[in-house]
Amino acid sequence: MTQSFTIRPARTSxxxxxxxxxxxxADQRILMAKETVAYxxxxxxxxxAEGVDGAVLGCGALHIMWEDLAEVRTLATAVQGRGxxxxxxxxxxxxxxxxxxxxxxxxxxxxxxxxRHGFEVMADQSAVDPHIYSELLRSHDExxxxxxxxxxxxxxxxxxxxxxxxx
Numbered sequence: 001m002t003q004s005f006t007i008r009p010a011r012t013s014x015x016x017x018x019x020x021x022x023x024x025x026a027d028q029r030i031l032m033a034k035e036t037v038a039y040x041x042x043x044x045x046x047x048x049a050e051g052v053d054g055a056v057l058g059c060g061a062l063h064i065m066w067e068d069l070a071e072v073r074t075l076a077t078a079v080q081g082r083g084x085x086x087x088x089x090x091x092x093x094x095x096x097x098x099x100x101x102x103x104x105x106x107x108x109x110x111x112x113x114x115x116r117h118g119f120e121v122m123a124d125q126s127a128v129d130p131h132i133y134s135e136l137l138r139s140h141d142e143x144x145x146x147x148x149x150x151x152x153x154x155x156x157x158x159x160x161x162x163x164x165x166x167x
Contacts, residue, residue, distance in 0.1 A: 075106075089117055093167065101167065
């Protein structure tokens with residue numbers, strides 16, 4: 001089967017399409033909605049799946065959290081079953097390797113999808129050593145708080161599963 005899309009870095013003109021992809025998933029509480037400014041501020045983290053007609057078919061972001069740790073964020077596709085999510089995730093994993101990251105985290109309802117791609121449910125709540133934990137506590141990033149499983153993010157993440165993949 002020929003792939004009818006390409007993966008590329010996001011551009012500022014993609015932000016409305018990213019928001020449109022995320023909106024229905026945020027309404028279903030599958031993804032966290034963000035303010036428009038947050039998409040622009042994190043744009044360099046995003047990859048876009050673009051159809052041959054130029055349409056944005058999917059998006060995903062890789063957020064570096066620490067020397068050896070990154071998070072896959074905002075992985076969304078316009079349609080399922082075409083391999084868009086798989087190819088985006090593979091690109092984000094490759095990006096993580098290029099940055100020198102050894103572990104990739106996600107917070108997801110799509111446990112089976114991520115499990116098929118080598119992610120495992122995080123059984124150990126202490127995934128980082130105490131010194132790094134104390135450093136990460138200083139972050140204002142909600143994804144870091146989700147990774148650390150802090151109580152303040154629990155109302156927004158009920159039902160999500162914390163998963164991690166070793167690279």
